[in-house]
Amino acid sequence: MLRVENLVAGYGKVQVLHGLSMQVAEGQLVTLIGSNGAGKTTTLRALSGMIRPESGRITLHGADIAGLPSHAITRRGLAHSPEGRRVFSTLSVADNLVMGAFPRLTGSRPRGDVAADLDRMFALFPRLAERRAQLAGTLSGGEQQMLAMARALMLNPDVLLLDEPSMGLSPRLVSEVFATIARLRESRVTMLLVEQFAAAALDVADFGYVMENGRLSASGPAAALRDDPAVRAAYLGTAH
Numbered sequence: 280m281l282r283v284e285n286l287v288a289g290y291g292k293v294q295v296l297h298g299l300s301m302q303v304a305e306g307q308l309v310t311l312i313g314s315n316g317a318g319k320t321t322t323l324r325a326l327s328g329m330i331r332p333e334s335g336r337i338t339l340h341g342a343d344i345a346g347l348p349s350h351a352i353t354r355r356g357l358a359h360s361p362e363g364r365r366v367f368s369t370l371s372v373a374d375n376l377v378m379g380a381f382p383r384l385t386g387s388r389p390r391g392d393v394a395a396d397l398d399r400m401f402a403l404f405p406r407l408a409e410r411r412a413q414l415a416g417t418l419s420g421g422e423q424q425m426l427a428m429a430r431a432l433m434l435n436p437d438v439l440l441l442d443e444p445s446m447g448l449s450p451r452l453v454s455e456v457f458a459t460i461a462r463l464r465e466s467r468v469t470m471l472l473v474e475q476f477a478a479a480a481l482d483v484a485d486f487g488y489v490m491e492n493g494r495l496s497a498s499g500p501a502a503a504l505r506d507d508p509a510v511r512a513a514y515l516g517t518a519h
């Protein structure tokens with residue numbers, strides 16, 4: 280589905296990713312974990328076209344998308360729910376969600392039934408349903424985070440990139456977000472999940488990659504990584 284080969288990317292002269300290779304198979308939930316500043320967000324930005332890769336290949340459905348502008352990548356079915364709460368604060372919750380479906384309305388993606396998908400999002404995120412007419416800027420931080428995720432899902436994406444969906448949430452909301460991710464996985468949404476809660480991410484994922492200083496230091500089935508002593512000591516906060 281999504282394949283990355285020797286990706287080199289960064290900001291101006293600062294190279295952050297030094298030849299990254301990874302893949303996300305159809306219907307899989309893959310997680311990318313690593314310390315602060317390792318390059319996880321940069322990876323997602325390069326995949327979705329928010330930054331232009333220096334070199335390397337990124338293929339979606341076998342077609343090279345590296346270097347395409349982000350709107351063109353979105354139209355090919357890759358949605359990015361970015362770090363932080365990027366919502367249109369002066370629009371209502373419902374209008375934010377409809378904006379997420381916009382690339383489908385311009386003819387380049389199957390249009391489908393946007394109204395039905397809106398109902399599906401409200402069923403998946405009941406908190407958003409209760410607040411559908413509220414301005415997004417007045418939602419709590421956690422609610423905005425959910426809205427950003429739901430908006431990305433409104434593309435009906437072939438691949439969904441999630442950057443720290445649990446960031447800044449209360450423990451109860453963190454569990455809610457992970458339950459939602461597990462439900463999406465059951466419905467076979469293909470996802471690449473970046474998470475600070477590495478243990479929880481490995482619990483819910485099929486496969487994992489560990490990143491250190493812009494390079495992969497480990498990869499494997501999520502259950503194997505969770506039991507790997509080196510990964511446990513460095514990222515899961517337990518040596519045993």
Ligand SMILES: Nc1ncnc2c1ncn2[C@@H]1O[C@H](COP(=O)(O)OP(=O)(O)OP(=O)(O)O)[C@@H](O)[C@H]1O
Pocket residue numbers: 290293295313314315316317318319320321322
């Ligand atoms: N816009 C930018 N300009 C210059 N350097 C940047 C920019 N954004 C990130 N960096 C640098 O790139 C490196 C990787 O950052 P990145 O945001 O990808 O890390 P991360 O793995 O997502 O970390 P975190 O877990 O803290 O979110 C860091 O050293 C960071 O300072």
Ligand SMILES: [Mg+2]
Pocket residue numbers: 319320321362
């Ligand atoms: Mg980050």
